[in-house]
Amino acid sequence: MTPIQFGPADRRLFGLLQPAQGNATRTGVVLCNPLGQEAVRVHRMYRVLADRLNRAGLHVLRFDWFGSGDSAGDDTAADMEGWRADLLAAHRELKARLMCEQLTWIGARLGATVAVQACTAVAGGLQRLLLWEPVLDGQAYLQGLVRDHHEALRDNYSVMPPPWRERLRTGDMGVYGELLGFGLSEPFRNQLIALAAPTLTPTGCRQCVVVGRTGDAALQAAAQRWQAGGQPCRVESLDHAFDWTSEEALNTALVPAAAVQLLADLATAP
Amino acid sequence: MSPMKETPLLFGPGRNLVGLWCEPEGGTPPAVCLLLVNAGVVHRIGLHRINVKIARHMAGQGVPSLRLDLAGLGDSRIVGQAAGFREQAVGDIQAAMDHVERTYDIHRFAIFGICSGAFNGYAAALADPRIVGLSMMDGHAFPSWKTPLMRHLQRLQVVSVGEVLAALRRRLAAPFQAGPKPPVADAVDTGGNEDNDPVVAATAAQFGQALQTLVERGVAVHIVNTGSRIDDYSYAGQFMDVFGHHAFAAKVVSEYVPEMDHSVTLLSGQRALIERLDRWMARLRPAARGAAA
Numbered sequence: 001m002t003p004i005q006f007g008p009a010d011r012r013l014f015g016l017l018q019p020a021q022g023n024a025t026r027t028g029v030v031l032c033n034p035l036g037q038e039a040v041r042v043h044r045m046y047r048v049l050a051d052r053l054n055r056a057g058l059h060v061l062r063f064d065w066f067g068s069g070d071s072a073g074d075d076t077a078a079d080m081e082g083w084r085a086d087l088l089a090a091h092r093e094l095k096a097r098l099m100c101e102q103l104t105w106i107g108a109r110l111g112a113t114v115a116v117q118a119c120t121a122v123a124g125g126l127q128r129l130l131l132w133e134p135v136l137d138g139q140a141y142l143q144g145l146v147r148d149h150h151e152a153l154r155d156n157y158s159v160m161p162p163p164w165r166e167r168l169r170t171g172d173m174g175v176y177g178e179l180l181g182f183g184l185s186e187p188f189r190n191q192l193i194a195l196a197a198p199t200l201t202p203t204g205c206r207q208c209v210v211v212g213r214t215g216d217a218a219l220q221a222a223a224q225r226w227q228a229g230g231q232p233c234r235v236e237s238l239d240h241a242f243d244w245t246s247e248e249a250l251n252t253a254l255v256p257a258a259a260v261q262l263l264a265d266l267a268t269a270p
Numbered sequence: 271m272s273p274m275k276e277t278p279l280l281f282g283p284g285r286n287l288v289g290l291w292c293e294p295e296g297g298t299p300p301a302v303c304l305l306l307v308n309a310g311v312v313h314r315i316g317l318h319r320i321n322v323k324i325a326r327h328m329a330g331q332g333v334p335s336l337r338l339d340l341a342g343l344g345d346s347r348i349v350g351q352a353a354g355f356r357e358q359a360v361g362d363i364q365a366a367m368d369h370v371e372r373t374y375d376i377h378r379f380a381i382f383g384i385c386s387g388a389f390n391g392y393a394a395a396l397a398d399p400r401i402v403g404l405s406m407m408d409g410h411a412f413p414s415w416k417t418p419l420m421r422h423l424q425r426l427q428v429v430s431v432g433e434v435l436a437a438l439r440r441r442l443a444a445p446f447q448a449g450p451k452p453p454v455a456d457a458v459d460t461g462g463n464e465d466n467d468p469v470v471a472a473t474a475a476q477f478g479q480a481l482q483t484l485v486e487r488g489v490a491v492h493i494v495n496t497g498s499r500i501d502d503y504s505y506a507g508q509f510m511d512v513f514g515h516h517a518f519a520a521k522v523v524s525e526y527v528p529e530m531d532h533s534v535t536l537l538s539g540q541r542a543l544i545e546r547l548d549r550w551m552a553r554l555r556p557a558a559r560g561a562a563a
Contacts (some may be wrong), residue, residue, distance in 0.1 A: 001345065003278030003288055014278060014290070016345060043313050047345060069315050070276070070290050070322060149535075156531035158500035159424050161538065178537045181318025254311060 006093040007066075013086055014070035015063035019098055021054045027127065028059040028100030029267055030090050032111030036075075036145075036182040038244045039068060042108055045255045049106070049263055056268040058104075061094040065114075068182075075183030080191040084118040091122060104128040104267050109244065110135050113195060116202045125204035130266050132211045132238070132259065136218055138195030146173045148245040149180045180245055197222050201229060208233040209266050211259075213240075238262055274329035279336070281369040284349035287362055289314065289338035292325040293374075297332050301555055302402065303376045304328055305366055306337035307359075307391060309384035313344030317384060317533045320540055324382065327544050333551060334374065338366050340390070356393055356469055363394040371400075378402045380490070380554055382547060385409070385532065393469050395489055396480055403554045404484065405492035405547060408532050411502040412474040412512045420505040424528070478513050485518035492550040493524040494543070498532035523550055 007013040031046050033039040050060040064071040065086050067078035087105070094100055104127050107115035112134035119126055135141045150168050153160060160168065167174065175189055197218060202208055208226060212219035214237040226233040242256040273295040281287050294300070306321040308314060314337045315322050325335040339346035340362045342355075353361065363381065370376050380403030383391040388409025395404040472480065484491055495503040509524035525546055530539035 001280075001288075003280060003290075003345075005276075005278060012276075014276075016288075037318070040312055040315070040318075043344070044311065069319070070278070072276070075319065152533070152535050153531075156498050156533055156535050158421075158497055159428050159528055161529045161536065164536070165428060181533065181535045181537075181540075183537055 004093075004097075006063075007086065007089045011066050011082070011086070012072045013063055013066060013089065015061050015090065015093065016050075017094070017097060018050050018054050018060040018062070020057045020059050023057050024059065025057045026099065026101035027057075027104065028061065028094040028098060028102075029053050029104045029106060030087065030094055031060065031062045032087060032105060032107035032115050033063075033065060033068065034107075034109035034111045034244070035078075036068075036184075037148075037180040038109050039064075039111075041242075041244055041246060045260060048255050049260050052260060052264045053267055056264065058267065059094060059098040059100055061090055063090045076177075076185040076188075078185070079188050080114065080117070083114045084121070087114055087118045088121055102127040104130065106130040106132070106263055106267060107134065108132040110141070110192075113200065116200045119205055120201075120203045122204060125206060127206055128267065129202055129205040129208040130211065130263060131208070132263065133213070133216075134200075134210065134219075134222075135192075135195055136197040136200060136222055138192040141195070142175070142189065142192050143173060145179045145245070146175060149178075152180055152245070197225075202226060202231050202233075203229075205231060209236055210234070211236045211238050211262060211266075213237065236262060236266065274326060276325075279369065282341075282346075282349075282362065282365040284347075286341060286347045286349045287338060287365060288345040289336050289366065290322075290325070291334065291336050291370075291374075292329050293334035294329045294332050300332060300334050300376055302333065302378045302380055302551075303367075303370050303374070304333055304335040304403075304551070305363060305379055305381040305391075306335055307363065307381065307383045307387040308338075308340055308343045309387045311343060314339045318535060318540065320384075320534050320543065323540060324544055324547060327548065328551065331548060331551070333555070334376065336366055336370060338362070356390070356467060359390040360394045360397050363390065364398055367398065367400050380405065380551065383407070383409070384534075389467075389469050392480070395484055399487060401489065403490040403492070403551070405494070405550060407494040407543070408496055408499055409493070410472060410477050411495060411499060411508075412477065413502055413504075414508055414511040416511060417502070417504050417508060420508075421500045424500065424504060474512060478516055478518075481513070481522060482516060482518045485521050490550070490554045491522045492547075493522060494530075494546060495524075495526050496530040496532050496539075497528035500528070523553075 002017045004015050004017050005012050046062055053060050065083045067073035067075055105115045112131035119129055153164055208231055210219050210223045220235055223233045223235045240256045275293055275295050277291045279289045279291050309317050321337040325337055328335050340359050341348045367379055379401050381391040382405040384407040388406035391404055395401040506526040513519040530542050534540045
């Protein structure tokens with residue numbers, strides 16, 4: 001494993017390059033983080049998944065979006081357009097450094113959504129696009145994060161600071177420039193609100209698999225629409241108790257073993 | 271903010287430890303390096319990216335830092351024979367200092383940690399004289415007789431009768447609502463068995479003795495307690511009420527910050543923490559520079 005920096009000088013990104021072990025293939029996998037606290041939660045799982053893919057002969061690049069993790073930029077520097085460019089930069093980096101001939105992207109939550117948007121710009125297309133619970137309704141996603149933010153404040157504070165005490169008392173669902181410990185700019189918030197299934201259509205991937213909870217009608221509908229539009233796509237069910245935004249991983253698995261297993265199987269399938 | 275530069279590092283005896291070196295560009299040679307360690311199982315960026323935010327702020331103040339993953343946490347791997355967690359953590363922190371000394375010619379260190387990070391910083395500071403500053407957030411806390419009283423007073427100031435009743439109802443109902451805990455795969459033991467860990471289980475007398483040792487050695491000690499631990503620490507003067515009869519107490523900077531929480535969830539709390547660390551580091555920098563000269 002080699003920690004690296006890549007991307008333009010004014011947009012340096014941090015990544016962890018993990019070359020394949022043993023009989024390496026010419027296949028690389030880019031792992032796309034979700035947003036904010038979800039990315040913190042998924043970090044360990046991505047490391048375990050990357051190790052497993054390495055052992056199966058795949059090269060892996062994990063990286064932090066601009067304005068997140070160890071990459072440059074404040075929290076509020078994050079935006080969807082920039083993140084699409086980041087993913088394409090990560091794609092080029094992995095391809096160039098480890099001579100990969102074909103690449104798979106694996107994304108979770110908002111990372112999956114960015115991958116859907118960005119894959120259309122990949123010359124020659126992707127081998128696989130694996131999407132774990134992609135965000136297809138930005139408004140609902142944001143509202144969920146606000147609820148989780150309120151829950152975290154209730155859990156963490158014995159005596160809530162005054163403005164938040166009032167907001168929680170009145171059920172105010174405003175974002176106020178922050179969510180679950182991370183700054184969120186107004187433009188990025190608006191970009192999230194604008195995310196809607198009909199505007200999201202992956203193209204050019206030899207295979208697209210959407211991984212979601214059993215009975216998730218929105219994911220099923222999106223996958224059917226993508227398939228009908230010419231993008232080969234299917235849905236895999238994965239039910240889990242993994243809490244995407246938990247502060248301290250209380251009561252939920254740090255590494256949801258079933259998710260690692262399924263994503264690794266999908267990425268390494270012949 | 272002044273220009274700064276970040277460099278990813280692999281270091282340690284087996285090049286198994288991952289860290290990010292963050293340094294100011296230009297200016298005078300730094301006198302002290304700040305080490306930022308894991309809180310719980312969160313990787314080196316810290317709770318809500320607080321270590322990154324602290325590192326970049328400090329670089330703007332001329333202070334370089336290394337934020338690192340201890341072996342078994344984040345992206346750092348355990349190599350060789352596994353030591354006890356605390357022994358391993360202290361060894362990893364010493365490996366980080368060795369690397370900074372060799373590579374950047376800086377020989378004095380301050381360390382900041384939250385929760386388990388505070389315990390690791392405390393253990394490392396006791397073990398290694400290169401550490402001249404120790405900042406611990408929500409580490410050890412020793413209640414005084416006033417602690418429960420002040421806790422109730424604070425709660426009563428902000429809680430309505432309806433909220434008290436609702437909380438009571440939740441508390442009474444909780445034992446009947448809790449479901450079984452799902453299994454945790456690949457979980458990381460962050461602190462060993464706390465009951466048997468002499469660092470975590472230190473009594474007030476043992477903690478006081480340790481602080482006495484550190485202060486006598488010239489270590490600048492900074493203690494921050496947040497609003498999340500009101501059961502154990504509930505008012506600004508608590509540290510002095512418990513330890514004020516010791517000579518070292520007046521030299522320890524102890525702050526109670528109820529507007530901050532244990533996970534620095536609110537941005538206002540993150541700013542409050544950085545401001546406090548900045549003030550504390552400002553005291554440390556001239557002393558460290560003088561001592562290093």
